[in-house]
Amino acid sequence: WRLNGSFRWAVGPKLATLVRGYAYRTYWRNFFHDSRDHSRALRAGGEARAEATLGRGLSVTVGGELVRDGVSSSMFGGHTLWATAGYAQAEWRPSPLTTLTVGLRYDRQVVDGGETVEAQISPKFGAVFRLSPEVVLRTSMGKGFRAPSVAERFTNTSIAGFRVIPNPELKPERSWAYEVGLRWTVGRAMVDLALFQAEYWDLIEPQLISQALGLVQMANVTRARVRGVELEVRAGLPLGFSGNLGYTYLVPREGRIQNPYRWGFLQAVQAMEDSEELPYRSRNRLVTSLCWSKGPFRLEARFRYASRVRQVKMYPQDERVPQYVVDLSGGMRRKGYTISFRVDNLLQYHYTEVERNLAPIRSFAVTLTAEL
Secondary structure, three states: OEEEEEEEEEEEOOEEEEEEEEEEEEEEEOOEOOEOOEEEEEEEEEEEEEEEEEEOOEEEEEEEEEEEEEEEEOOOEEEEEEEEEEEEEEEEEEEOOEEEEEEEEEEEEEEOOOOEEEEEEEEEEEEEEEOOOOEEEEEEEEEEEEOOOHHHHHOOEEEOOEEEEOOOOOOOEEEEEEEEEEEEEEOOEEEEEEEEEEEEEEEEEEEEEEOOOOEEEEEEEEEEEEEEEEEEEEEEOHHHEEEEEEEEEEEEEEEEEOOOOOOHHHHOOOOEEEEEEOOOOOOEEEEEEEEEEEOOEEEEEEEEEEOOOOOOOOOOOOOOOOEEEEEEEEEEEEOOEEEEEEEEOOOOOOOEEEOOEEOOOOEEEEEEEEOO
């Protein structure tokens, strides 16, 4: 089950606050002849945020988050994770054509009452320039932090003939990300093109520890880089239809970087020495959708494509295929409530994202949402 709630209060014309909370509980158990794995977990958290307009084109946002993850599982054992964060962001518009942003975030994670403590301060910078009424240029850079999950640290189970063993010494992922993009809007159509690059330290990936013993463990890859290009096209069509197309091309590499540099796009032709493809990444991804809406009704069909992955860790001799997946969703919205449905993998396409582990087959979901 899932429970969410939020409260927004406009203190005045220049100050607004938001408080939200949530709780999410899961339980599952296997009934296979060789597996009786089970897990019970509860994730609960909240956020408080204040947004203030100070004048002269300057606005400030400050807030904090608190999350508790508790799990009792045959695969993970019993563990508790507390994550706290505080953040502040300032946005300044020196002119109607320019917006500058600077932000700072502090993350801290405590596992099992203090056995493991991880923390990082992450800055962020951004700028948006309106070159014309139709064309907007943006650029950003920021430091990232992702602490390992309970599953990544403590999984102890058998999957597809391999034994996955815990790694309580797993360190957080740390990264720097850079992006420059251009958006063009004309009429009911929009085209967005972006170039991006992310530099990772201690990227968390599954590693084959022993082929003979079939041992796998989540571990920190020393160094990785992901760069690519992203294209998005959206258009409003006649008769209540709208279309969307998104394409991403990735070059994911891991290994030792020759002549390391800090500012990704300033030396975009740097070579990777002794590097190889990051496993389980598709270089080409395409998502396209067609949506129809009229009054309270909405219907959407979506197609997802991902090219065949070039690198895997466990069974490189196994056949690997691209992904062709069709999803269907829709719903009806009335005053006070919304009812919706979703069918994932409508055509029951069989593929794997990790060797010998079938990706989700066709599934159905119906959701009723009420506003109190």
